[in-house]
Amino acid sequence: MTSMRILFTASAAALLVAGCASTKLEEKPAPVVEQSQPTPAPAPAPAPAPTPVAKVETPPPIDPLNDPSSALAKRAVYFDFDKSVIKVEFQPLIEAHGRYLVEHSGRQVRIEGNCDERGGREYNLALGQRRADAVRERMELVGVPSTRIETISFGKEKPKADGHSEAAWAENRRADLSYR
Amino acid sequence: MAIRPRGPGRGRNTLPSFVAAVMMHSLLIAGMWFAVQWRTSTEAPAVAELWEPLPSLEPPAPPPEPPPPAPPQPEAAHPEADIVQQQQVRPHAAEQPSPPPLERRPIEKHEPKKTEPKKVEHKPTAAQIERELRETEQRRQAEIARITGQVAGSAHAPSASAGVIDDAYRALIKACVLRNVRFAVPEGVTDQVYAEFQVELLPTGEQAAGSPRLTKPSGLPGWDDAAERAIILCDPFPRRPDGTAPRSISLTMRPAEAR
Amino acid sequence: MIVLKTANSGPYNPPAMPKTRARPTRVTSLVVLLGLAAALASRHAPAQMTVEITGVGSQQYPIAVAAFKTDGAVPQDISEIVRADLARSGQFRMVDPGSTAVAEDDSVDLPQWRSRGADTLAVGSVSHLADGRFDIRYRLYDSVRNTRIDGESYVAPVAELRLAAHRIADRIYEKLTGDKGVFATRIAYVVELGHAAYELKIADADGANPQTALRSREPIISPVWSPDGTMLAYVSFELHKPVVYVHTLANGARRAVANYRGSNSAPAFSPDGKNLAVVLTKDGNSEIYLIGIDGSNPRRMTSNDAIDTEPFFSADGAWIYFTSDRGGSPQIYRMPAAGGDAQRITFNGDYNISPRVSPDGRLLAYVSRRNDLFQIEVLDIALNQELTVTDTVRDESPSFAPNGRLLLYATEVGGREILALASTDGRARARITGPNGDIREPSWGPLLK
Numbered sequence A: 001m002t003s004m005r006i007l008f009t010a011s012a013a014a015l016l017v018a019g020c021a022s023t024k025l026e027e028k029p030a031p032v033v034e035q036s037q038p039t040p041a042p043a044p045a046p047a048p049a050p051t052p053v054a055k056v057e058t059p060p061p062i063d064p065l066n067d068p069s070s071a072l073a074k075r076a077v078y079f080d081f082d083k084s085v086i087k088v089e090f091q092p093l094i095e096a097h098g099r100y101l102v103e104h105s106g107r108q109v110r111i112e113g114n115c116d117e118r119g120g121r122e123y124n125l126a127l128g129q130r131r132a133d134a135v136r137e138r139m140e141l142v143g144v145p146s147t148r149i150e151t152i153s154f155g156k157e158k159p160k161a162d163g164h165s166e167a168a169w170a171e172n173r174r175a176d177l178s179y180r
Numbered sequence B: 001m002a003i004r005p006r007g008p009g010r011g012r013n014t015l016p017s018f019v020a021a022v023m024m025h026s027l028l029i030a031g032m033w034f035a036v037q038w039r040t041s042t043e044a045p046a047v048a049e050l051w052e053p054l055p056s057l058e059p060p061a062p063p064p065e066p067p068p069p070a071p072p073q074p075e076a077a078h079p080e081a082d083i084v085q086q087q088q089v090r091p092h093a094a095e096q097p098s099p100p101p102l103e104r105r106p107i108e109k110h111e112p113k114k115t116e117p118k119k120v121e122h123k124p125t126a127a128q129i130e131r132e133l134r135e136t137e138q139r140r141q142a143e144i145a146r147i148t149g150q151v152a153g154s155a156h157a158p159s160a161s162a163g164v165i166d167d168a169y170r171a172l173i174k175a176c177v178l179r180n181v182r183f184a185v186p187e188g189v190t191d192q193v194y195a196e197f198q199v200e201l202l203p204t205g206e207q208a209a210g211s212p213r214l215t216k217p218s219g220l221p222g223w224d225d226a227a228e229r230a231i232i233l234c235d236p237f238p239r240r241p242d243g244t245a246p247r248s249i250s251l252t253m254r255p256a257e258a259r
Numbered sequence C: 001m002i003v004l005k006t007a008n009s010g011p012y013n014p015p016a017m018p019k020t021r022a023r024p025t026r027v028t029s030l031v032v033l034l035g036l037a038a039a040l041a042s043r044h045a046p047a048q049m050t051v052e053i054t055g056v057g058s059q060q061y062p063i064a065v066a067a068f069k070t071d072g073a074v075p076q077d078i079s080e081i082v083r084a085d086l087a088r089s090g091q092f093r094m095v096d097p098g099s100t101a102v103a104e105d106d107s108v109d110l111p112q113w114r115s116r117g118a119d120t121l122a123v124g125s126v127s128h129l130a131d132g133r134f135d136i137r138y139r140l141y142d143s144v145r146n147t148r149i150d151g152e153s154y155v156a157p158v159a160e161l162r163l164a165a166h167r168i169a170d171r172i173y174e175k176l177t178g179d180k181g182v183f184a185t186r187i188a189y190v191v192e193l194g195h196a197a198y199e200l201k202i203a204d205a206d207g208a209n210p211q212t213a214l215r216s217r218e219p220i221i222s223p224v225w226s227p228d229g230t231m232l233a234y235v236s237f238e239l240h241k242p243v244v245y246v247h248t249l250a251n252g253a254r255r256a257v258a259n260y261r262g263s264n265s266a267p268a269f270s271p272d273g274k275n276l277a278v279v280l281t282k283d284g285n286s287e288i289y290l291i292g293i294d295g296s297n298p299r300r301m302t303s304n305d306a307i308d309t310e311p312f313f314s315a316d317g318a319w320i321y322f323t324s325d326r327g328g329s330p331q332i333y334r335m336p337a338a339g340g341d342a343q344r345i346t347f348n349g350d351y352n353i354s355p356r357v358s359p360d361g362r363l364l365a366y367v368s369r370r371n372d373l374f375q376i377e378v379l380d381i382a383l384n385q386e387l388t389v390t391d392t393v394r395d396e397s398p399s400f401a402p403n404g405r406l407l408l409y410a411t412e413v414g415g416r417e418i419l420a421l422a423s424t425d426g427r428a429r430a431r432i433t434g435p436n437g438d439i440r441e442p443s444w445g446p447l448l449k
Helices: A002-021 A088-103 A121-141 A166-172 B015-040 B126-153 B159-178 B223-233 C026-041 C078-088 C110-115 C158-177
Strands: A076-078 A109-114 A149-155 A174-179 B104-106 B195-200 B213-216 B248-254 C048-054 C061-065 C092-094 C120-128 C134-142 C147-156 C186-194 C197-204 C211-216 C220-225 C231-236 C243-248 C254-258 C264-269 C275-280 C287-292 C308-313 C319-324 C331-336 C352-357 C363-370 C373-380 C385-388 C396-400 C406-413 C416-423 C429-432 C438-444
Touching: A076 A088, A088 A121, A109 A121, A121 A149, A121 A174, A121 C220, A121 C264, A121 C275, A121 C308, A121 C352, B159 B223, B159 B248, B159 C048, B195 B223, B223 B248, C061 C078, C061 C158, C078 C092, C078 C120, C078 C158, C120 C158, C134 C158, C147 C158, C158 C197, C186 C220, C197 C220, C197 C231, C211 C231, C220 C264, C220 C438, C231 C264, C243 C275, C254 C275, C264 C308, C275 C308, C287 C308, C308 C352, C319 C352, C331 C352, C352 C396, C363 C396, C373 C406, C396 C438, C406 C438
Parallel strands: A109 A149, B248 C048, C061 C092, C061 C120, C243 C264, C416 C438
Antiparallel strands: A076 A174, A109 A174, B104 C385, B195 B213, B195 B248, C120 C134, C134 C147, C186 C197, C186 C438, C197 C211, C220 C231, C231 C243, C243 C254, C264 C275, C275 C287, C308 C319, C319 C331, C352 C363, C363 C373, C373 C385, C396 C406, C406 C416, C416 C429
């Protein structure tokens, strides 16, 4: 990662110099705004949860979010083309996550909606949003307060699967649950 | 000497001769009978019964839907160089080949369940206009030849033929000028927009000094100049079939047809 | 903008009227009156013929741009830039000028150029000045009418040589077509070099001089120019959610103007430059809001369960066009910018998005999906007739040139994302590819003042 950063910064600097040297229009060229290190996003993989305070002498139970064998290990809901309807097979998963959130009031979740590559960017952003919202509504049905759910969309900007096949498209029509 | 038939049964025994006569007559009649029969009897024609049904005539397969819209000529290949050098317009060394017909579709206000039927309006291309004008010109010339032949031979010169000659001559002028009109008509220009020019011709068909003269500007930027150039480039103007040319012509130059 | 004058302003010669000086007797006066009546009744003098000619022979102006005379090595080939600009517009047919350089004050044999097929001829010169700048001069001739149409001179530092050439191309374009040229404008676009390398770039309209305004590991979408060309607004995912930024080009200062809970996207400047329309999901689903360009004073414009997105102001600021699926499928609607009911605009097909209105307000461009093909349609708003203007089939993000004659858009060909140009009348097309990466999300900047 560090060497990547050095390479990145070096090439950015080179480009910066090149940009300034090239022919200009009336105004000064826009300075390259180097991105400051963005706040690290909560990783899609479960972050190690703090061990819950033990109330009894028995060893503390593993947070189900960290348990790879629990239902909550699955964080993705998939959708049909052009649709934001929650398919029946995903309802139990969403409800399980919802119940978890109800029981762990310290937890927040961000639901990230995605689309496959077909169609306009902004409309797909809204479509991904609708998918995330559909998941949230189902969570609210099991009692999660909306203040602990944020829904955002990546539209078609961050596909998980590359390619133009039906399989890639199906993989990308997805809402992800991201805990923080 | 009158011959009187002998009465029957007189004289010698007539029975054998009677029998012979009957036999002969019968033979004769039988022969006649068969002869007549042979001539008039028609044999029933040989009939072959078809037990297999004839193949049914199916309607021809519907033509495949053209991909909407029909893609025109492929893009010219361009080198993978700097972004500056990437842009290429379709062939610009020669006159642009006729573009594909532009399909303008109206939009219906009601919620359609299927896609709307497409009304294809063909905007005439330069090549088409030329072709049509040439054809019109040829037809008119043939018409002129026929009518001038008539006029020369007839005592009366009906005014209609003079009109036909004039129309044919107008078509020649139009073809001559139109081919040099180079102007990209902006969208939305109506047929109400036009420029008028006065053209003065010498007997040779060449334009006199000062011709053409703009007598009514169109108000459409660039059009008056483009029209004037086209009139200048028609040089010399066509002459009438009798070799004369009108002294002056008023040309109305209109960029767009009525929509 | 084309202004059609309707009043007659040119001289018109009425047919000659017979005059009489003798004192009229009754018979004479009757004859005279009849003669007058006949003269009035006849529309034309006997020798006058009238011909009506409608239409054009060709949509392209044949022009020769001669090599400009130079007094030494010049870093840019001005005449070549002019030729490329005029050719790219699709409205000019370039006539080979030969290799001889012709200066603006050289004598020219116009009939000779005319016989070579060039109705117009551009010539010029570039000379070095003592202070290191360049003196660029040009002249435009009409070789058919034997007149000089235009002439101009510029002084430019080496960095502005290309701009001077674009200005010359603009002048030629305007003199002949009557429309403003857009060769001296700039475009913005996004390049993706890989999954974690995105750049927001600005370049000349011909793609030269690309400069990077922003580099990011996260996607950047929907860049738009402010009406005065000093700022860009765009959506950046650098905070791991979509946020709208306004970015001042002169100094690179940028500000997140919409970072509400949920997604913030689809910025569009109002024509007066004071407000931005944006799409926020803070109150539920995707709705359109107006905010100040500093992010202040959010005002909600739509309110329904459907997706409302992609707002776009009409040039007069009176309307906001937008995409909505309130009717069951994504279609284009418009509502008064001051607030009010929306009316539906598109009805053909079940997928019409990304509305853009031309600067003169006459045309609406949008992306339409028909039979799984995504192409750009241009609607003549007054006539209510649409026309497919592209020959590519994965089209996105159309952006009008400031003279409304061209559309810049993104598409995909052969697995690569490129930019392309289409004239709004459907006649001319061109493609723009870059050396690396995928190019997308173009936005055409305003005319330079």
